[in-house]
Amino acid sequence: MTIKDIAKMAGVSVAAVSRYFNGGSLSEEKREIIQKIVEENNYVPNAMAQTMRTGKSGNIGVIVPRLDSESFAQIMAGIADEVEKINYTVILGVTDNKKEKEIYYIEQMEKSKMDGIILMGTYMTPHLKTTLEKCLIPIVVTGQHFKGVPSVFYDDKSAMYDITKLMLKSKKHIAFIGAPSIDHAAGKMRKEGVEKALEEAGIDKKSLIAYESDFTIDGGYETMKKILKSHKKVDGVICATDRMAHGAMLAIREAGKNIPDDISITGVGDSWGDKISSPQLTTVQLYYKKCGQTAVNLLWGLMKGESDSHLISKVMLGYSIIERGSV
Amino acid sequence: MTIKDIAKMAGVSVAAVSRYFNGGSLSEEKREIIQKIVEENNYVPNAMAQTMRTGKSGNIGVIVPRLDSESFAQIMAGIADEVEKINYTVILGVTDNKKEKEIYYIEQMEKSKMDGIILMGTYMTPHLKTTLEKCLIPIVVTGQHFKGVPSVFYDDKSAMYDITKLMLKSKKHIAFIGAPSIDHAAGKMRKEGVEKALEEAGIDKKSLIAYESDFTIDGGYETMKKILKSHKKVDGVICATDRMAHGAMLAIREAGKNIPDDISITGVGDSWGDKISSPQLTTVQLYYKKCGQTAVNLLWGLMKGESDSHLISKVMLGYSIIERGSV
DNA sequence: ATTTAAATTGAAAACGATTACACTTTAGTT
DNA sequence: AACTAAAGTGTAATCGTTTTCAATTTAAAT
Numbered sequence: 001m002t003i004k005d006i007a008k009m010a011g012v013s014v015a016a017v018s019r020y021f022n023g024g025s026l027s028e029e030k031r032e033i034i035q036k037i038v039e040e041n042n043y044v045p046n047a048m049a050q051t052m053r054t055g056k057s058g059n060i061g062v063i064v065p066r067l068d069s070e071s072f073a074q075i076m077a078g079i080a081d082e083v084e085k086i087n088y089t090v091i092l093g094v095t096d097n098k099k100e101k102e103i104y105y106i107e108q109m110e111k112s113k114m115d116g117i118i119l120m121g122t123y124m125t126p127h128l129k130t131t132l133e134k135c136l137i138p139i140v141v142t143g144q145h146f147k148g149v150p151s152v153f154y155d156d157k158s159a160m161y162d163i164t165k166l167m168l169k170s171k172k173h174i175a176f177i178g179a180p181s182i183d184h185a186a187g188k189m190r191k192e193g194v195e196k197a198l199e200e201a202g203i204d205k206k207s208l209i210a211y212e213s214d215f216t217i218d219g220g221y222e223t224m225k226k227i228l229k230s231h232k233k234v235d236g237v238i239c240a241t242d243r244m245a246h247g248a249m250l251a252i253r254e255a256g257k258n259i260p261d262d263i264s265i266t267g268v269g270d271s272w273g274d275k276i277s278s279p280q281l282t283t284v285q286l287y288y289k290k291c292g293q294t295a296v297n298l299l300w301g302l303m304k305g306e307s308d309s310h311l312i313s314k315v316m317l318g319y320s321i322i323e324r325g326s327v
Numbered sequence: 328m329t330i331k332d333i334a335k336m337a338g339v340s341v342a343a344v345s346r347y348f349n350g351g352s353l354s355e356e357k358r359e360i361i362q363k364i365v366e367e368n369n370y371v372p373n374a375m376a377q378t379m380r381t382g383k384s385g386n387i388g389v390i391v392p393r394l395d396s397e398s399f400a401q402i403m404a405g406i407a408d409e410v411e412k413i414n415y416t417v418i419l420g421v422t423d424n425k426k427e428k429e430i431y432y433i434e435q436m437e438k439s440k441m442d443g444i445i446l447m448g449t450y451m452t453p454h455l456k457t458t459l460e461k462c463l464i465p466i467v468v469t470g471q472h473f474k475g476v477p478s479v480f481y482d483d484k485s486a487m488y489d490i491t492k493l494m495l496k497s498k499k500h501i502a503f504i505g506a507p508s509i510d511h512a513a514g515k516m517r518k519e520g521v522e523k524a525l526e527e528a529g530i531d532k533k534s535l536i537a538y539e540s541d542f543t544i545d546g547g548y549e550t551m552k553k554i555l556k557s558h559k560k561v562d563g564v565i566c567a568t569d570r571m572a573h574g575a576m577l578a579i580r581e582a583g584k585n586i587p588d589d590i591s592i593t594g595v596g597d598s599w600g601d602k603i604s605s606p607q608l609t610t611v612q613l614y615y616k617k618c619g620q621t622a623v624n625l626l627w628g629l630m631k632g633e634s635d636s637h638l639i640s641k642v643m644l645g646y647s648i649i650e651r652g653s654v
Numbered sequence: 655a656t657t658t659a660a661a662t663t664g665a666a667a668a669c670g671a672t673t674a675c676a677c678t679t680t681a682g683t684t
Numbered sequence: 685a686a687c688t689a690a691a692g693t694g695t696a697a698t699c700g701t702t703t704t705c706a707a708t709t710t711a712a713a714t
Contacts, residue, residue: 002670013694018672025691047439048384049670051375052699062419067404068397068616077394080421089439090419092389094407112374112416217602246603253605273600275544276573278580289395329700340664345702352661376700380669 001043010037021045051113060299061109061117063093063102070271071288072120075142078292079118086300103131110137116299121146123182138302142295144185150302150313152295156185159284159319160193163266164238167327168201171236171264175209175227177220177248179240190240209234213244220247228255235263242267242274245281264327279325287317328370337364348372378440387626388436388444390420390429397598398615399447402469405619406445413627430458437464443626448473450509465629469622471512477629477640479622483512486611486646487520490593491565494654495528498563498591502536502554504547504575506567517567517595536561540571547574555582562590569594569601572608591654606652614644
């Protein structure tokens with residue numbers, strides 16, 4: 001069933017049928033007959049042919065490191081939501097945390113005529129930088145603040161500053177289990193937030209007991225064991241992610257210490273697991289879903305070539321501190 | 328940069344360039360010169376034009392109820408893995424648990440020339456049934472056993488049978504917090520597994536204290552409160568999902584009871600949260616990722632028109648009982 | 655040196671839409 | 685009634701590929 005068939009059945013030209021769908025001057029009379037035929041035959045224009053002719057695919061490419069991570073899945077959910085609203089389709093690329101795949105997908109998506117790309121950022125590399133610069137279609141990055149690239153990200157530093165201050169109300173000797181520092185947002189910024197709060201409280205940031213771990217429960221667990229062994233005085237642990245915090249809680253409980261009496265602990269993310277541990281985890285809620293939605297809206301502005309989108313091409317999202325029993 | 332440009336630069340016909348990419352007889356001499364030009368110009372054929380001409384899009388549509396659910400996200404991850412291996416692309420449709428969207432996406436994906444569809448099943452309706460029957464492109468369903476449709480699903484009944492038997496070793500008065508019975512796999516089958524184990528132990532299945540809840544932590548929590556109030560003798564709770572189990576644990580702890588001494592509890596899913604609750608949750612591990620991968624393989628067979636794929640068009644996945652502290 | 659078969663080639667016709675262009679009709683003004 | 689502007693219409697070119705078909709070249713076999 002092609003536009004030709006419809007045109008023939010309706011007794012009009014293909015141009016008329018095309019105009020029926022895309023708008024263009026068309027008499028009421030013809031509009032009606034075309035509508036009738038289209039509905040009777042349940043005809044929908046072939047998307048591929050449209051793309052080929054117009055150069056617009058109606059597709060938005062989304063590049064994500066992993067899907068089985070609560071934060072990425074939530075951002076993804078927000079993206080899917082919003083993309084549907086503007087009647088576009090999402091094309092998925094999962095990088096499995098491999099930088100070369102990230103670049104591969106960007107190039108691939110550009111070639112296969114995506115109308116826009118959303119990249120869930122991890123960290124910047126020179127190669128990624130040049131790829132991003134070369135990329136001709138609109139692209140927005142989430143979760144990271146890449147210079148020169150439109151992005152939607154969290155106020156990681158302030159969030160950590162706030163939660164650290166909260167902990168400092170009752171505790172003195174703070175340890176920090178951070179994310180890899182190559183990750184600007186989750187690694188570097190979050191640590192800086194902690195340090196800032198510390199300094200403000202008159203504690204030299206050099207004295208901060210800081211470790212880096214790998215986002216996992218096990219990583220948090222092992223790191224906490226180390227801390228417990230070599231820093232007996234620690235009475236508060238700030239973790240850069242919820243999962244690491246839960247791992248650390250395991251280690252603390254295992255050592256026979258009480259949370260929060262002996263040691264307080266905090267995470268980041270407001271995962272569902274935070275409500276089921278005992279005590280429940282005090283954490284910072286980042287608006288993941290909102291992040292995805294915002295990214296689409298920003299991209300949409302870029303795609304439409306709205307002049308002001310280029311000006312407002314960075315948006316920093318807020319957060320909430322969720323106080324529960326672990327502090 | 329089109330195939331024409333490349334042809335001109337290489338001094339050959341467009342047909343030759345096309346053959347270079349798609350295989351077809353071509354002299355070594357031409358192959359080399361084309362390769363050189365292609366590489367120099369970093370040329371990649373336009374996917375849309377290819378689709379249009381061949382009718383094959385290289386796309387596999389994946390329809391998922393929600394992304395922010397651990398099980399779906401994991402299945403998705405498995406799908407993405409495998410789809411990449413066969414050099415296809417995944418197109419995403421998120422239904423937000425709405426049946427009409429499910430149907431909409433199936434029809435839409437058929438029209439936009441997906442080469443295959445994977446539907447993460449929830450429950451069957453007459454409308455869905457007819458849509459599935461009308462669908463001309465290969466489709467496979469995951470997580471549910473829909474009659475007449477190729478599917479990959481879990482052995483829900485046996486899994487529940489096993490875990491119930493495990494609980495019956497130490498407990499006598501079992502309650503069951505189930506999923507909505509409209510969901511054949513997570514609702515009906517899981518309950519049947521519990522009942523079967525009960526009967527085998529000489530307990531009339533009619534006497535099973537069974538509630539239905541909604542997959543959420545809160546749902547499990549509220550349901551458990553009801554059970555605690557009206558069925559004081561209950562000493563073991565089987566839950567159809569991990570999240571409900573965790574909600575129930577919350578209620579149990581809140582009531583001042585000890586797990587597992589006073590009441591044992593089990594879930595399904597092996598979520599990451601299971602390791603962080605205290606005690607850790609005994610559960611059944613379903614191979615979600617494997618499920619996604621298998622679905623793609625099955626679909627791939629169907630897409631290639633392998634005769635035997637139609638015969639082996641149902642695959643039932645195994646499971647493991649993970650014993651932890653909650654029983 | 656022929657003949658025959660096989661491999662290599664390019665021109666041109668699809669694939670299914672959109673749209674520039676030129677032509678008709680209609681409606682609006684004087 | 686004559687003229688003009690606007691709205692409605694169809695033809696045909698175009699988007700970037702693949703693939704059929706017929707022609708040509710090469711290789712193998714007699």
